[in-house]
Amino acid sequence: xxxxxxxxxxxxxxxxxxxxxxxxxxxxxxxxxxxxxxxxxxxxxxxxxxxxxxxxxxxxxxxxxxxxxxxxxxxxxxxxxxxxxxxxxxxxxxxxxxxxxxxxxxxxxxxxxxxxxxxxxxxxxxxxxxxxxxxxxxxxxxxxxxxxxxxxxxxxxxxxxxxxxxxxxxxxxxxxxxxxxxxxxxxxxxxxxxxxxxxxxxxxxxxxxxxxxxxxxxxxxxxxxxxxxxxxxxxxxxxxxxxxxxxxxxxxxxxxxxxxxxxxxxxxxxxxxxxxxxxxxxxxxxxxxxxxxxxxxxxxxxxxxxxxxxxxxxxxxxxxxxxxxxxxxxxxxxxxxxxxxxxxxxxxxxxxxxxxxxxxxxxxxxxxxxxxxxxxxxxxxxxxxxxxxxxxxxxxxxxxxxxxxxxxxxxxxxxxxxxxxxxxxxxxx
Amino acid sequence: xxxxxxxxxxxxxxxxxxxxxxxxxxxxxxxxxxxxxxxxxxxxxxxxxxxxxxxxxxxxxxxxxxxxxxxxxxxxxxxxxxxxxxxxxxxxxxxxxxxxxxxxxxxxxxxxxxxxxxxxxxxxxxxxxxxxxxxxxxxxxxxxxxxxxxxxxxxxxxxxxxxxxxxxxxxxxxxxxxxxxxxxxxxxxxxxxxxxxxxxxxxxxxxxxxxxxxxxxxxxxxxxxxxxxxxxxxxxxxxxxxxxxxxxxxxxxxxxxxxxxxxxxxxxxxxxxxxxxxxxxxxxxxxxxxxxxxxxxxxxxxxxxxxxxxxxxxxxxxxxxxxxxxxxxxxxxxxxxxxxxxxxxxxxxxxxxxxxxxxxxxxxxxxxxxxxxxxxxxxxxxxxxxxxxxxxxxxxxxxxxxxxxxxxxxxxxxxxxxxxxxxxxxxxx
Numbered sequence: 001x002x003x004x005x006x007x008x009x010x011x012x013x014x015x016x017x018x019x020x021x022x023x024x025x026x027x028x029x030x031x032x033x034x035x036x037x038x039x040x041x042x043x044x045x046x047x048x049x050x051x052x053x054x055x056x057x058x059x060x061x062x063x064x065x066x067x068x069x070x071x072x073x074x075x076x077x078x079x080x081x082x083x084x085x086x087x088x089x090x091x092x093x094x095x096x097x098x099x100x101x102x103x104x105x106x107x108x109x110x111x112x113x114x115x116x117x118x119x120x121x122x123x124x125x126x127x128x129x130x131x132x133x134x135x136x137x138x139x140x141x142x143x144x145x146x147x148x149x150x151x152x153x154x155x156x157x158x159x160x161x162x163x164x165x166x167x168x169x170x171x172x173x174x175x176x177x178x179x180x181x182x183x184x185x186x187x188x189x190x191x192x193x194x195x196x197x198x199x200x201x202x203x204x205x206x207x208x209x210x211x212x213x214x215x216x217x218x219x220x221x222x223x224x225x226x227x228x229x230x231x232x233x234x235x236x237x238x239x240x241x242x243x244x245x246x247x248x249x250x251x252x253x254x255x256x257x258x259x260x261x262x263x264x265x266x267x268x269x270x271x272x273x274x275x276x277x278x279x280x281x282x283x284x285x286x287x288x289x290x291x292x293x294x295x296x297x298x299x300x301x302x303x304x305x306x307x308x309x310x311x312x313x314x315x316x317x318x319x320x321x322x323x324x325x326x327x328x329x330x331x332x333x334x335x336x337x338x339x340x341x342x343x344x345x346x347x348x349x350x351x352x353x354x355x356x357x358x359x360x361x362x363x364x365x366x367x368x369x370x371x372x373x374x375x376x377x378x379x380x381x382x383x384x385x386x387x388x389x390x391x392x393x394x395x396x397x398x399x400x401x402x403x404x405x406x407x408x409x410x411x412x413x414x415x416x417x418x419x420x421x422x423x424x425x426x427x428x429x
Numbered sequence: 430x431x432x433x434x435x436x437x438x439x440x441x442x443x444x445x446x447x448x449x450x451x452x453x454x455x456x457x458x459x460x461x462x463x464x465x466x467x468x469x470x471x472x473x474x475x476x477x478x479x480x481x482x483x484x485x486x487x488x489x490x491x492x493x494x495x496x497x498x499x500x501x502x503x504x505x506x507x508x509x510x511x512x513x514x515x516x517x518x519x520x521x522x523x524x525x526x527x528x529x530x531x532x533x534x535x536x537x538x539x540x541x542x543x544x545x546x547x548x549x550x551x552x553x554x555x556x557x558x559x560x561x562x563x564x565x566x567x568x569x570x571x572x573x574x575x576x577x578x579x580x581x582x583x584x585x586x587x588x589x590x591x592x593x594x595x596x597x598x599x600x601x602x603x604x605x606x607x608x609x610x611x612x613x614x615x616x617x618x619x620x621x622x623x624x625x626x627x628x629x630x631x632x633x634x635x636x637x638x639x640x641x642x643x644x645x646x647x648x649x650x651x652x653x654x655x656x657x658x659x660x661x662x663x664x665x666x667x668x669x670x671x672x673x674x675x676x677x678x679x680x681x682x683x684x685x686x687x688x689x690x691x692x693x694x695x696x697x698x699x700x701x702x703x704x705x706x707x708x709x710x711x712x713x714x715x716x717x718x719x720x721x722x723x724x725x726x727x728x729x730x731x732x733x734x735x736x737x738x739x740x741x742x743x744x745x746x747x748x749x750x751x752x753x754x755x756x757x758x759x760x761x762x763x764x765x766x767x768x769x770x771x772x773x774x775x776x777x778x779x780x781x782x783x784x785x786x787x788x789x790x791x792x793x794x795x796x797x798x799x800x801x802x803x804x805x806x807x808x809x810x811x812x813x814x815x816x817x818x819x820x821x822x823x824x825x826x827x828x829x830x831x832x833x834x835x836x837x838x839x840x841x842x843x844x845x846x847x848x849x850x851x852x853x854x855x856x857x858x
Contacts, residue, residue: 074506078530093789096530096551101507103524122525122551124789126824146856166789170855177838182826184836189825191787193853194836201841208843209850213857358620360522360553360595395555396618397611397826407613407623409606412630414637421638424622426599427575428642 015088016056020229023265023332024050024306032087035139037210037217039226048306049222051329052229053269054087058276061085070248070279075099075241079131082237085273087230089138093163097123097130098237102245102389106359109371110378114387116251117371118238119361120394125186127320127367127394128263129159131234136218137163139230145216147171149209151202152219153319154183155394160218161192172215174205180319180400224307225260225327232329235266236273242389243274250274250284252386253339257369257393258288258297259321261330267391268333285339288330289373291316292343296326297334301341306331316346317400320366320393344372351375353396362396444517445485449658452694452761453479453735461516464568466639466646468655477735478651480758481658482698483516487705490514499677499708504528504670508560511666514702516659518567522592526552526559527666531674531818535788538800539807543816545680546800547667548790549823554615556749556796556823557692558588560663565647566592568659574645576600578638580631581648582748583612584823589647590621601644603634609748609829653736654689654756661758664695665702671818672703679703679713681815682768684799686822687717687726688750690759696820697762714768717759718802720745721772725755726763730770735760745775746829749795749822773801780804782825791825 020036022028028042030052039049061069065084076082079098080091100122109115120128137160140148147170150160157173164171171192175184176199188194197205209215220227242251250271256264264286271283290297293314300308307326316322334341349365352372356363363371370390396402411417422429449465451457457471459481468478490498494513505511508527509520529551538544549557566589569577576599579589586602593600600621604613605628617623626634638644649656671680679700685693693715700712719726722743729737736755745751763770778794781801785792799819825831840846851858 077503077506077528092534095532096548099506101525105521119525119553121555122553124548124551125791126550126555126826162786162789162791165787172850172855175836177836181833181835182831185831185834186791186826188836189786189791190789191783193850193855195840195846195849196836196838197840197846198838205841205846208846212843212847213850213855354620357591357618358594360591360619362554362591362615362618395824395826397555397615397824402611402614405614406610407604407606407617407625409625409627411624411626412634414641417624417626417634417637418641420624421601421622421642426601426622426642 014083015086016060016084017087018055018057020052021055022050023053024328029055034143035229037221037228039222044222046223048328049224049226051226051327054230054233056085061277066277070243072244075244079134079234079237082240085236087135087139087233088142089134090141090167093134093138093166097134099241102242103361108355108359110374110388113378113384115374116387116389117356117361117392118242118389119392121363121367121392125155125159125162127155127159129155131237132231132262133159133163133218135230135234136160136228137167137169139228140216140218141167141169143216145214147213147215149174149206149215149217150219151206153179154186154398155320156219158183158186158190161187161190164192165190172209174202176202182398220260224309225325227260227262227327232262232266232269235263236270238391239267239270239274243279246387250280250282251389252384253285253287253388255287255289255370255373255388255390257321257366257391258290258330259323260327261288261297261333263391264288264333265329268337283337286333286337287339287373288334288341289344289369290341291318291322292345294322294324295343296323297330298341298343300326300331301334318346318349318366318369319400320364321369342373342376344369344376348372348376356392357396361392363392364394364396364398367392367394443512444515445489445513446516447484447486449481450484451479452482453757458484463572464658466650466657468651473651475652477757478653478655480655480756483659483662485514490706495706499672501673504673508563508663508666511669514665516564516568516662517571518563519570519596522563522567522595526563528670531671532790537784537788539803539817542807542813544803545816545818546785546790546821547671547818548821550792550796550821554584554588554591556584556588558584560666561660561691562588562592562647564659564663565589565657566596566598568657569645569647570596570598572645574643576642576644578603578635578644578646579648580635582608583615583827584749585648587612587615587619590616590619593621594619601638603631605631611827649689653738654754656689656691656756661691661695661698664692665699667820668696668699668703672708675816679709679711680818681813682714682716682817684716684718684802684817684819686750686795686798686820687719687759688752689756690717690726690762692820693717693762694758697766712766715762715766716768716802716806717763717770718773718798719770720747720751721774723751723753724772725752726759727770727772729755729760730763747775747778747795747798748829749793750798771802771805773798773805777801777805785821786825790821792821793823793825793827796821796823
C-alpha cells in the first residue's frame with residue numbers, strides 16, 4: 001500500500017506520494033527516493049534544466065478521505081492536516097507551519113474589488129518558505145544525508161537553518177557577500193554555518209559541498225532553476241487553504257510574488273489537484289509578479305523559451321525575488337493560466353507596502369509584489385468578477401532598510417510635541 | 430441580557446463581561462464603560478496605583494457553552510473562539526491572533542523534564558502583545574476616542590500601531606530616544622506617529638496627549654503600573670489554549686517573561702477561570718522571570734510592598750521587559766501561586782536564546798526570559814512532576830544586535846571553504 005510504504009520513515013506522516021515525474025515531459029518518471037535534486041536526468045541539457053515534481057495516487061482518495069480533507073468549515077491548525085497529498089514529512093517540523101489567516105476588509109487596496117491578503121509572515125520563520133522547507137528538510141533527513149546545503153538571499157536559508165536545527169542536521173547556508181547582513185545573522189542564529197561568498201561563486205560552492213561532503217541540496221544547482229523536487233509541494237497547501245477559507249469556492253485571481261516561480265508553481269498545482277479531485281471545475285487566473293528590473297519570466301515568455309538567464313540587471317531592494325535565473329516551472333504555469341506576468345518596480349512595491357501597512361499588515365518589500373501587481377492591473381483598468389487574493393510572503397522586519405536610523409528626539413514640552421503632532425496631521429492639534 | 434448589552438457596539442463579539450473591579454479590593458466595582466485607564470479611583474494613592482480587571486457573568490456559562498468553549502480536541506483558529514470570556518472586541522482585529530503552537534520534543538532545554546515552548550512570535554506583529562492590544566485598541570475604538578496613545582519600548586507600541594491602523598484610528602507611539610531604532614521603525618511602518626522623547630519625559634508626554642487631545646491610553650499612566658484594565662484579559666487565552674493543547678490537563682509550571690506583570694497576571698487569571706468553571710481543581714505554579722539587574726517584582730516581594738519603583742538599574746539588552754516600575758498585578762499573582770520570582774541575567778538569556786534557536790525557535794532576548802528562568806531552577810536542582818511550559822514571547826528579528834555586522838567573505842576555492850567548514854565543526858571536512 002502506497003501510504004504504508006511512504007510512511008516507512010520513522011515519525012513521518014502517511015502520504016499518497018508515488019514517485020517523481022518530469023514537469024516538462026510527464027512520460028519521464030522516477031521512484032520517489034532519492035529526491036532528484038539536479039533536475040530531470042532524462043531531458044535536461046546544457047542550456048535548460050527541467051524540474052521534477054511529485055506524483056500521487058489520487059485514486060486512493062476515496063469519498064471519506066476527500067470529505068475529511070476538504071469538506072471542513074475551517075482550515076486545519078497547520079499543514080500536517082494535508083499529509084496524504086504531500087510528500088512524506090517529519091511531523092516534528094509541522095507545528096504552526098501554514099494555515100495563515102486570509103485577511104478581508106482591506107478597502108484601500110483596490111477600488112471596486114474584494115481584495116484578500118494571505119499573510120505568510122505568520123509562519124515559524126516569518127515567511128512562506130517554511131512550507132517549502134518542511135518538505136525539503138524532511139527529504140534531506142529521510143535520505144540519510146549528513147547535512148543540508150542551501151544557497152539563499154535570506155528567507156529560504158534561514159528557514160532551512162531552523163528546520164535543520166530542529167532535526168539536528170548540520171546546515172550550511174551559502175550567501176552572497178553583498179547580501180543583507182540581517183539575513184546572514186538570521187540564518188546564523190539557528191546555528192547554521194553561514195558562508196559569505198562572492199555572488200558569482202555561490203553555485204560552485206554549493207556543488208562542491210554536495211559533491212565532496214554528500215550534503216543534501218535544498219536550493220537550486222542546475223543551469224536554469226529546478227530546485228528541490230519536493231519543495232513546491234508544500235506550497236500547494238496555500239491553494240487548499242484558500243479553497244476552504246473562501247467557503248469552498250475559488251478566488252477569481254491570485255497575485256503571487258515571483259522569483260524562480262516555485263511558489264507560483266506550487267499554488268497552481270494545488271488548484272489543479274482540486275480540479276483533479278472534482279472539487280472545482282476550473283483554476284483561478286494566476287498573476288506572476290516579478291521585479292521589473294529583472295523580468296526573467298517575462299523574457300522567457302516573450303522569447304518563447306522554457307527559461308532564460310539574464311546577464312545585466314538593475315539594482316533592487318526586493319532581494320527575496322531578485323533572481324537573474326528563471327526556471328521552467330514558471331513558464332509551465334503561465335502557459336496554463338488566464339493570468340499574466342507583471343513586472344513591478346521598487347517604487348510600486350514601496351507604495352503597496354505603505355498601503356498595506358496602513359491596514360495593519362507590514363511586509364517585506366518582496367512580500368508585497370503581489371499587492372503591487374494587483375494595484376498595477378487596477379490602474380490599467382482591469383476588473384475581476386469575484387474576490388482577488390494577494391499572497392503576502394514575509395515580515396517587514398526583514399527589509400534591508402529596517403531600523404537603520406535613530407529617530408530625532410522631540411519635546412518633551414507640549415509646544416514641541418503638539419507642533420510635531422500637527423505636522424503629522426493628528427486631529428485636535 | 431449581559432451578552433446583548435456588551436455586544437451593542439457594531440461588529441463586536443458577544444461577551445459575558447459585566448464590569449470592572451479593583452484587583453486589590455474586589456468590593457470596588459465599576460461599570461464596564463468607559464475603561465478606567467488611570468487605575469482604581471477608589472483606593473489608588475500617591476505612592477501606589479491599583480489596577481482594575483474585567484468581571485464576567487460566569488453563571489451564564491451553561492453546560493453547552495462550556496462544552497463548546499473547552500471540550501474540544503484542538504484550539505480554535507484564533508482568539509475569536511473565546512469571545513464570551515473576553516471583553517467585547519472588534520472581530521476585524523482577530524484574524525491570526527493567538528492560537529500559537531506549543532512545541533514539544535525540545536530535549537536539550539531541561540534534563541529529565543518535559544519542556545514545551547509556546548511560540549508567541551507567530552502573532553500578527555510577531556509578539557504576544559497582539560493578544561493584549563486586541564482588547565485595548567477595541568476598547569479605544571468602542572469608547573469613541575479620536576486616537577490612541579501608547580508609551581512603549583517596542584512590541585507593545587508596534588502592535589498598537591498595527592491594530593489602530595486596521596481600524597483607521599490615529600496612533601501616537603511615545604518612545605524613549607535611547608531605545609532601539611528598529612522598534613521606532615517598526616511602529617512607524619504602520620503609519621503611527623512615533624515621538625522620540627527623553628526617557629524620563631515619556632509619561633508626561635502620554636498624560637499630555639490624553640488630557641489635551643482625549644486620546645485613549647493603552648499603556649500605563651499611573652505612579653506604579655496599572656496599564657489598561659482590558660489588556661491582560663487577552664492573555665487569559667494563553668491559559669485556555671494550554672489547557673486544550675495539553676489534552677485538558679494543566680502544566681506543572683509555567684515560566685513567564687515578566688516586566689510589569691501583565692502577561693503573568695493574564696495567564697494566572699485564565700487558569701483561575703478554568704478553576705472557577707470547574708474544569709480543573711488547581712492552578713499551575715507560575716514563575717515570574719524578570720531582568721536580574723532590574724528586579725522590581727523581587728524587590729516588592731522582599732519589601733512586602735504592593736509595587737515598587739527603583740531609581741538605579743544596570744543596563745540590559747532585554748529591552749522589552751526592562752522596567753524600573755513595578756505593578757500590583759504581579760505581586761497579587763505571586764502571593765497566590767506556588768511559583769516564585771526569578772531574576773535572569775543577560776548572559777543567562779543569551780545562553781537560553783542560543784539553546785532554543787538550536788532547536789529551530791529564534792526569539793528576542795526578552796522572549797527567552799522564561800526559558801532562562803527554567804534553566805536556572807534546573808541548575809539549582811528543581812524537579813517538576815509534569816510538563817513544564819515556557820512562554821516565548823517575540824521574534825529574534827527584533828533584537829538590538831540583529832543584523833548589525835556584515836559577515837566576512839570566504840572562498841570561493843574549496844580549500845578556504847573546507848577550512849571554514851572544518852573550523853565550524855562540519856562533519857567530513
